[in-house]
Amino acid sequence: MIARPDNTGHTIRLRWAATDVSIWKLTNQYGFILERYTVLRNKQMLDKPERKVLNAGPIHSKPLEAWAELAKKDNFAAVMAQALYGSDFQVAGNDAKGVSRIISQSQEAEQRFSFSMFAADMSFEGALLAGWGWVDNEVNPNEKYLYRLTTAVPVNLAKADTAAVYIGAEAYEPLPPVQEIDAQFGNRTVMLTWDYSRVKTYYTSYYVEKSEDGGKTFRRLSDVPVSNLNEKNDKRASGRMYFTDTLHENGVACQYRVRGINPFGETGPPSEVIKGQGANILPFVPGIESAYTDDKGLLQMQWAFEEKANGLINGFRINRSDKSDGPYKVWLDSIDVTRRTLPVKRMVGDPGYFTITAIAKEGEGRTSFPVLVQPVDSIAPAIPAGLKAVVDSNGVVTLTWNKNNERDLLGYKIYRSMKKEEEPVPLIDSVWRGNKFRDKLSLKLLNKKVYYAVSALDKRFNQSAPTALVELKKPDIIPPSAAVITKYKVTGNMVTLNWVNSVDEDIAAHILYRKAAVDSNYTAVQHFTGKSRNSYTDTITSGAGQYYYYIAAQSEGGLSTVSESLPVTVAAGAAGSLQLTRLYAYAQPDQRRIEVVWGDDMKQVRNYQVYKSSGNGAMTLYKSVPAGQKGLYDTEVQVNTAYQYGVMAVLASGAYSEMKKVSVNY
Secondary structure, rough: OOEEOOOOOEEEEEEEOOOOHHHHHHHHHHOEEEEEEEEEEEOOOEEEEEEEEEEOOOOOOOOOOHHHHHHOOOOOHHHHHHHHHHOOOOOOOOOOOHHHHHHOOOHHHHHHHHHHHHHHHHHHHHHHHHHOEEEEOOOOEEEEEEEEEEOOOOOOOOOOOEEEEEEEEEHHHOOOOOEEEEEEEEEOEEEEEEEOOOOOOOOEEEEEEEEOOOOOOOOOOOOOOOOOOOOOOOOOOOOOEEEEEEEOOOOEEEEEEEEEEOOOOOOOOOOOOOOEEOOOOOOOOEEEEHHHHHHOOOEEEEEEHHHHHHHEEEEEEEEEEEOOOOOEEEEEEEOOOOEOOOOOOOOOOOOOEEEEEEEEOOOOOEEEEEEOOOOOOOOOOOOOOEEEEOOOOOOOEEEEOOOOOOEEEEEEEEEEEOOOOOEEOOOOOOOOOOOOOEEOOOOOOOOEEEEEEEEEEEEOOOOOOOOEEEEEEEEOOOOOOOOOEEEEEEEOOOOEEEEEEEOOOOOOEEEEEEEEOOOOOOOEEEEOOOOOOOOOEEOOOOEEEEEEEEEEEEEEOOOOEEEOEEEEEOOOOOOOOOOOOOEEEEEEHHHHHEEEEOOOOOOOOEEEEEEEEEOOOEEEEEEEEEEEOOEEEEEEOOOEEEEEEEEEEEEEEOOEEEEEEEEEEO
8 A cells, every 4th residue: 555645735636456356356346445544643653543434335346337437538547457357367468578478378357457457556536446556635734644555355365465565645755757868860760768677666658759749738648658568577677668759850940758657657857858859860779788896807798789780890899988978088999780788798897888889881870878887896905094083172073084986986985983992883874985983972971982883885885994993081070089088007208108099090199198287288298190100208308296198089180089088197207216015905895895904104295196097097186185095984885896996195295106006896
């Protein structure tokens, strides 16, 4: 089933056909049921399609008397009426090139079926009378419909069959003109030809029109349109139709044009006008029947020419051009008049158009219509060279590369991957024609780099290997992950720090910062390139006291992330000169506490600083107690937890003792 809207926006025409003679006979008797479902309205999908049965009863052929008027003026309608209602149906004539040759050996039912289907394609009004078409005049321009056709044949006679088409009024498009019309004028004859392969999805037949008054008026050469009943499913076929007209006399200018007729009875726009006049020239024109290259790339050609005209020519000449309209150059000359195939097998390099010329002994020779020959090509284009990638601050990537030199180049495929080890994926489904391409990156994704490659594709879809991946660094808008200080150790006035570097790949440096408790700003202590270090010993020269450290991870794009600040206490005096004599910690679960006690022989103690940690955590200052107090109870404890305590004395001079540590499980 096919459908076509008209240009009013309110009408859709439908056509359908039985698939074989048995279904044809049954549906002629029982008919069809046509339903319409409104699926879309104002570009919005309906929650439930609206169903409407378009015919009150089954659609089938009108009674014979209803055909009388149309059959008088439409021969194709008469053929359909005879096929449906005639008591006898025989094909007359012996036209070996017409439809008779196709079905002359078929049974009468097959003849009725075949002829009626062909005639229905020629007459839409007849198809409506036969019950093989419908005109829906209740169409809204803002809606789209699903038309569903089912047979009314009882299920015990035939398996239920359904056809459907989805369409709306917006699908209307003007019919195209027939393309590439050409003419060969001869001695009181003209052979017209046109490319039907481009428009065969639109038209089933054609009218040839002629003007003999300079193009003021055109008349149809026949009331019966021209149809291609001998089409073969051959990829090497030329895809052209031919029509011959007889001229009254030579030297009189004539104009021709062609119009297509579609299955809905619509006539397409006229083709371009072709002009010419008859002349006393060689009365026969050679025609290329087949032309192709074999597996070795050698041209194989066969042509036709009237044997009785051999005495009028000196031989044949093969011509070649890159374009169908020329200019043509001699490709092979001096071919004997008796030959109808190439005497010499020659290699065909690039695709091209070939013609054959019959060289007349007197007057002008005759040349065939061109035929395109495309050699077997399995060689891929060269890998594109010079691929470059540039990205701006908004993430817009511009790719450029050198243009390939292959004559049959079709275009390029562009690939991208987010990681170097990933398989690159195509950025577009189609072929890119130029050698410059723009891509837009999402700067919010965490990957710091992106990779591009390009491959070339020829017209035979042979594809080159991709270029080497080009690495591109994305604009940096996401700060790197932070480094983590894992542990430290204070030995006298030296602080040793250990850390885990940032895990990002584009780290340019790690910078260690320090400040004293009394300072307001941090000072850079040391700069480490990339991830070259993960520990450092800092020497304190500004005296005892509390200091703070952090590490800044800096990306190649200049963004930084700092670690958490670490407090560190540096005692005065030489290492080991001041220390506690004892430190104990006792778990007292019945009282939900830990008792910490210590002792020392130091004099002029101002106070004691008690540090605490749980599990694998870092020690932090827990409490500061007076000099006379050498113990405390810690009630901020949890069951099944390991605790560590550290105690140091602060002297009146400002010096610190070494920290003594003890561990206990609660």
